Amino acid sequence: MSWRNFQGWQGILHVSVWSALLAIFLFQSAPIVGRAVSESKIGPIEASRSIDAYLEALNEISNGSQRLNDAVRRLPEGKSLVIFVRDQNSQSEFLGMLIAYLSWPREVRIVKLQSTTEEREIAAINPRSVAGLMFCSVDPPPWLGKGVRLGSSILLVAVPAHEVKP
Amino acid sequence: MILLQLIAAYLILFSAGLGATLLILRGVGRLNLLECGCLAWLFGTGIVSLLLWICGTFASGLALQAVVTIVCLALGVMGWRASQRAGAKFALPRPHGAIEWFLAILIVIEVATMFFVSCKHTLGWDGLLNWEIKARYAFLNGGVIPAAYYSDAGRAFSHPKYPLGIPFTELWLYLWIGEPHQFWGKTIFPAFYAAGAALLALLAARLSGRRWIGLLLAALLPFIPFLTQGPGGVIVAYADFPLSVFYLTALGYLLYSLDKNELHPFLIYSSCLALLPWVKHEGVILWFVLVLLGLVVSWSQKKLRVFFLALGPSLLLLGSWRLYLKLMHVASASDFALPTLRTLHDNVNRTLPIIRVFLAEIVETSHWSIFWLLTGLALVYLLFLLRNMRSLLLASAILLPIIIYSSTYLFSTWPSYTAHMTSSFPRLLLHVVPAAWLAIGLVLPLPKSDSLKVRF
Numbered sequence: 001m002s003w004r005n006f007q008g009w010q011g012i013l014h015v016s017v018w019s020a021l022l023a024i025f026l027f028q029s030a031p032i033v034g035r036a037v038s039e040s041k042i043g044p045i046e047a048s049r050s051i052d053a054y055l056e057a058l059n060e061i062s063n064g065s066q067r068l069n070d071a072v073r074r075l076p077e078g079k080s081l082v083i084f085v086r087d088q089n090s091q092s093e094f095l096g097m098l099i100a101y102l103s104w105p106r107e108v109r110i111v112k113l114q115s116t117t118e119e120r121e122i123a124a125i126n127p128r129s130v131a132g133l134m135f136c137s138v139d140p141p142p143w144l145g146k147g148v149r150l151g152s153s154i155l156l157v158a159v160p161a162h163e164v165k166p
Numbered sequence: 167m168i169l170l171q172l173i174a175a176y177l178i179l180f181s182a183g184l185g186a187t188l189l190i191l192r193g194v195g196r197l198n199l200l201e202c203g204c205l206a207w208l209f210g211t212g213i214v215s216l217l218l219w220i221c222g223t224f225a226s227g228l229a230l231q232a233v234v235t236i237v238c239l240a241l242g243v244m245g246w247r248a249s250q251r252a253g254a255k256f257a258l259p260r261p262h263g264a265i266e267w268f269l270a271i272l273i274v275i276e277v278a279t280m281f282f283v284s285c286k287h288t289l290g291w292d293g294l295l296n297w298e299i300k301a302r303y304a305f306l307n308g309g310v311i312p313a314a315y316y317s318d319a320g321r322a323f324s325h326p327k328y329p330l331g332i333p334f335t336e337l338w339l340y341l342w343i344g345e346p347h348q349f350w351g352k353t354i355f356p357a358f359y360a361a362g363a364a365l366l367a368l369l370a371a372r373l374s375g376r377r378w379i380g381l382l383l384a385a386l387l388p389f390i391p392f393l394t395q396g397p398g399g400v401i402v403a404y405a406d407f408p409l410s411v412f413y414l415t416a417l418g419y420l421l422y423s424l425d426k427n428e429l430h431p432f433l434i435y436s437s438c439l440a441l442l443p444w445v446k447h448e449g450v451i452l453w454f455v456l457v458l459l460g461l462v463v464s465w466s467q468k469k470l471r472v473f474f475l476a477l478g479p480s481l482l483l484l485g486s487w488r489l490y491l492k493l494m495h496v497a498s499a500s501d502f503a504l505p506t507l508r509t510l511h512d513n514v515n516r517t518l519p520i521i522r523v524f525l526a527e528i529v530e531t532s533h534w535s536i537f538w539l540l541t542g543l544a545l546v547y548l549l550f551l552l553r554n555m556r557s558l559l560l561a562s563a564i565l566l567p568i569i570i571y572s573s574t575y576l577f578s579t580w581p582s583y584t585a586h587m588t589s590s591f592p593r594l595l596l597h598v599v600p601a602a603w604l605a606i607g608l609v610l611p612l613p614k615s616d617s618l619k620v621r622f
Binding site for chain 2: 020022024025026029032033041045046048050054075097098100104105107108109
């Protein structure tokens with residue numbers, strides 16, 4: 001069978017098969033695409049629109065970029081920020097990255113915590129080079145004292161908080 | 167005020183792109199306005215981002231913006247004068263008949279919808295933390311990415327070694343708006359969609375000889391769920407769809423150059439080829455595939471000298487970017503090991519699971535509907551029924567990237583390479599989607615005599 005001789009019943013078969021397949025394609029796709037088109041609405045036209053929306057959804061904080069920025073800016077200059085996130089927890093890791101994004105140009109270090117190494121990782125922090133500890137969906141050890149809560153899942157502990165110790 | 171600044175940024179970008187397009191098309195007497203507009207967008211983004219990167223080595227702030235603006239406007243003037251000297255005339259092809267009008271109106275509505283939906287959604291994970299982050303940091307540093315960013319281990323998650331084509335196009339808008347504005351910066355992505363849909367329509371119409379085929383494909387394009395609403399699709403501001411548009415354009419014009427003994431399709435192929443690795447890291451793989459196909463075409467047309475000259479810009483850009491990253495001591499957080507024979511030997515047992523994940527993905531109707539079934543059928547036509555040079559090249563352009571992309575997971579360093587594949591492979595498939603539509607477009611119409619073909 002050659003393409004050039006696609007006549008008669010072969011032509012009819014060709015048209016029928018392709019028409020049916022394209023119809024099935026549209027029939028399956030249209031509802032999914034339609035949902036994507038209809039869901040959500042145009043939000044505020046603001047500079048930090050995306051990051052604010054994420055912080056509101058994941059951390060229940062409005063105007064989150066501004067508030068996190070202000071909190072980080074108040075920390076001592078020239079020192080780094082250590083961000084603790086829960087390993088294998090995409091929400092916690094994403095929040096940690098958002099904080100790193102906002103903290104520029106401050107140096108950051110993201111530490112992925114597994115429950116067994118938590119205390120050890122925090123105790124290993126050198127308080128002289130660190131301005132603050134940020135906990136994303138992670139509970140800080142009680143001996144670290146009180147921090148500043150920035151939404152439902154982020155906690156900032158300024159250093160020295162008892163010069164970080166166990 | 168912000169809208170005026172945004173329009174100025176877009177117009178200057180278009181000026182650069184249109185200038186480059188008109189210089190490439192200077193021997194062509196009848197210029198398709200739609201084609202020029204789409205190419206102007208693609209080349210404009212490439213030129214502006216490259217200029218910001220290159221000029222950023224010696225200027226910053228207002229000086230950088232001024233230098234780039236002057237070069238862009240100068241390019242526009244040069245292109246315009248070249249087209250005027252050649253006596254070129256612009257024409258906008260009009261649809262013929264009710265079906266073509268219906269499809270054309272549908273495409274316009276779809277493009278408008280894509281702009282609207284894109285405005286509703288936020289930047290996705292990669293859109294924010296791989297691409298926009300670079301634009302933001304560059305903006306805060308006067309238009310130049312600070313050297314400290316490249317070697318910052320704490321921000322290695324944002325892949326500092328990824329190329330700057332997309333982030334620096336966003337940066338261009340930021341510089342004109344005067345602030346890093348995530349809402350307005352995101353508007354470049356539906357613009358890429360508009361250019362991609364129009365180029366798909368044009369190229370498919372030219373290659374198939376039927377305008378309605380091109381219009382039908384462009385109208386069907388947004389009905390792929392993953393392209394429209396998936397993580398990696400148009401509305402979440404990832405680089406994957408823009409990359410697929412550059413790939414389609416380079417491939418389409420390469421195939422077009424088979425029939426035409428003219429230089430300009432090959433020059434457009436060459437220009438888009440150079441920009442592929444500048445849009446996304448994986449663009450290097452697509453670049454490699456297109457170089458192979460370009461070599462075959464040049465060999466068959468006995469114009470190897472032109473081909474090797476056309477490779478120049480790509481090689482220069484690739485080499486310069488690698489050197490730049492080396493000089494910046496870039497912090498590397500690679501998801502893949504070096505592809506050595508030893509690693510291949512150690513991981514060869516991954517082959518079957520990779521094939522299984524691949525098959526599971528292409529039959530995932532919530533991502534693709536039955537698009538890959540359509541593509542598979544088109545490939546059968548191309549490889550077994552049509553069997554000419556063009557069909558073999560087109561089939562290779564679809565199959566080779568998919569095979570290479572799948573094979574890369576043999577070298578994945580993730581604890582679970584299947585999880586790695588599940589999370590990133592759908593986005594990689596997106597790169598060949600417009601090219602696959604082109605294949606479908608070539609096999610859809612029944613063969614007719616050449617006299618029935620129309621001009622585009």
